Amino acid sequence: MNLWLVVIGMGIITYAIRLSMIVLLEKVEITPTIKQALHFVPPAVLSAIIFPELLQPGGTIDLSFSNERLLAGFLAMIVAWRTKNVLFTIAAGMAALWLLQTI
Amino acid sequence: MSTASSSSHRHELANGIKAELPIALGVIPFGLIYGVLALAGGLPPALAQAMSAIVFAGSAQFIAAQLIGAGAPGVILLLTTFIVNLRHLLYSASLSPYTKHLPARWRWLLAYLLTDEAFAVTVLHYDGETAVSPNRHYYFLGAGMTLWVAWQTSTAVGIFLGAQIPASWSLDFTLALTFIGLVVPVLKDRPNLGAALSAGLAAVFANGLPFKLGLMVAALTGILVGVWLENLSSQQKESL
Numbered sequence: 001m002n003l004w005l006v007v008i009g010m011g012i013i014t015y016a017i018r019l020s021m022i023v024l025l026e027k028v029e030i031t032p033t034i035k036q037a038l039h040f041v042p043p044a045v046l047s048a049i050i051f052p053e054l055l056q057p058g059g060t061i062d063l064s065f066s067n068e069r070l071l072a073g074f075l076a077m078i079v080a081w082r083t084k085n086v087l088f089t090i091a092a093g094m095a096a097l098w099l100l101q102t103i
Numbered sequence: 104m105s106t107a108s109s110s111s112h113r114h115e116l117a118n119g120i121k122a123e124l125p126i127a128l129g130v131i132p133f134g135l136i137y138g139v140l141a142l143a144g145g146l147p148p149a150l151a152q153a154m155s156a157i158v159f160a161g162s163a164q165f166i167a168a169q170l171i172g173a174g175a176p177g178v179i180l181l182l183t184t185f186i187v188n189l190r191h192l193l194y195s196a197s198l199s200p201y202t203k204h205l206p207a208r209w210r211w212l213l214a215y216l217l218t219d220e221a222f223a224v225t226v227l228h229y230d231g232e233t234a235v236s237p238n239r240h241y242y243f244l245g246a247g248m249t250l251w252v253a254w255q256t257s258t259a260v261g262i263f264l265g266a267q268i269p270a271s272w273s274l275d276f277t278l279a280l281t282f283i284g285l286v287v288p289v290l291k292d293r294p295n296l297g298a299a300l301s302a303g304l305a306a307v308f309a310n311g312l313p314f315k316l317g318l319m320v321a322a323l324t325g326i327l328v329g330v331w332l333e334n335l336s337s338q339q340k341e342s343l
Binding site: 003004005006007008009010011013014015017018019020021022023024025026027030033034035036037038039040041042043044045046047048049050051052053054055056061069072073076077080081084085086087088089090093094097098101 | 125126128129146150153154157158159160162163167171177180181184185188189190191192193194195196197198199200202203210211213214215217219222223226227230271273276277278279280281282283284285286287288289290294295296298299300301302303304305306307310317318321322323324325326327329330333
């Protein structure tokens with residue numbers, strides 16, 4: 001199949017998903033339970049992306065001190081909690097990772 | 104249109120841009136790596152860049168570049184895109200209460216800009232708002248456009264520089280760090296913390312599932328745990 005067509009198809013699928021509930025829920029009043037559930041979407045999805053990046057950097061679970069991403073990520077969490085600043089969090093995490101990689 | 108309301112548009116737009124800027128900065132390295140990876144996977148430069156504009160979804164683009172490199176058939180690419188981006192269904196539902204009053208062209212535009220990063224910044228801002236602005240959709244627009252510009256520019260630079268960006272710099276880590284910066288300050292109570300921890304652990308244990316299905320399983324696990332903990336604590340308060 002032509003790669004351009006595949007990419008356009010990927011775009012249509014992605015856009016349709018993004019538009020779906022914005023359009024479908026337009027005239028429907030969301031129930032309190034659904035509303036309550038949707039409130040947890042950001043912490044749930046973002047954590048589901050973060051955890052494997054820290055705990056399984058090579059594809060398998062690594063809880064040792066040689067897992068630099070776990071240590072750097074843990075430090076970044078502390079910085080994020082204390083400063084509530086995304087830039088500081090990125091800077092601290094990357095600095096820690098580079099430092100740990102050179103040791 | 105009165106001047107007061109138009110300045111308020113601008114105010115919301117500027118605030119959205121300002122809030123998204125640090126996140127956009129964290130996305131730039133990710134865009135660079137995508138550009139490198141897409142060329143390594145054998146995509147022509149024009150198509151690699153077009154994918155950023157047409158699909159505009161980082162993780163799906165990463166996986167697509169790898170799959171194309173591995174010679175996967177088109178059907179697999181489409182199916183993978185669908186499953187990897189299913190989480191946007193949750194984003195779409197989350198934002199629907201905030202967009203339902205808008206004209207169709209606005210909703211179509213905002214849906215195009217509905218990325219992980221624009222969603223997180225916008226919905227966390229809406230959640231924390233004390234007064235509701237009638238122009239709040241401009242905040243979403245500002246956040247979405249900022250990320251769009253950062254993504255298009257950084258993938259273009261990545262395609263241009265190609266293999267000059269060494270993998271040893273571990274630039275891909277900035278994405279996880281950006282999300283840490285966004286999510287950790289939100290974890291102020293037990294339901295949110297429980298949702299985050301359970302979703303994270305579920306994602307680790309479900310990581311072996313095909314097509315990144317584990318992400319969806321993990322997200323739903325986290326949502327259920329969050330709701331359960333919240334109901335539990337409100338029941339305890341009632342029984343006191």
